[in-house]
Amino acid sequence: AQKVTQAQTEISVVEKEDVTLDCVYETRDTTYYLFWYKQPPSGELVFLIRRNSFDEQNEISGRYSWNFQKSTSSFNFTITASQVVDSAVYFCALSEAVNNAGKSTFGDGTTLTVKP
């Protein structure tokens, strides 16, 4: 069975601070995908990143960066110099890569509040 744990339920920071959202996963699959999504108050899921389990390179996209550590089954997400517009719920998700790549298991989400 797959499981995704986002231990931080809520995080509050002041604008321009850096913030890291943690994600730990469990799976028996050797090949899998990891995702991060942003869900603003309007409700839609905004895709941020997809990582294949074979690719452990960290990635940076503007103010966003992701640290994939297969040894600790973690896929943490860091926002540098946070902004008020970053306030949202962030979900980490996991899916198989072979048989059911479209079916994802989601963490419980982390609510990020960035105060001006």
Added chain:
Amino acid sequence: GAVVSQHPSWVICKSGTSVKIECRSLDFQATTMFWYRQFPKQSLMLMATSNEGSKATYEQGVEKDKFLINHASLTLSTLTVTSAHPEDSSFYICSASRWNQPQHFGDGTRLSIL
């Protein structure tokens, strides 16, 4: 990128009525569509998986007769909440994928039952 359209985005109806939600993949043929439900301040919970032309596979605890899913074509799946009651009020999100590619999400439907 791939686009999934979900309609309606918001619906309010009286208790006892049935509500149909559509999910369309606009620029690709979706072999599989998924339906999720999200209660306030909670995560997305998978309700069912539907493959084109076959019966949907429901997750444990989801009533098949309550949530009817039809996936008649490679671009359209519908979720019908039958005889809806206030406890069915939720945010419903569909997603679509092609073969074993990761899914693309619709923008969701807020359902409020009075």
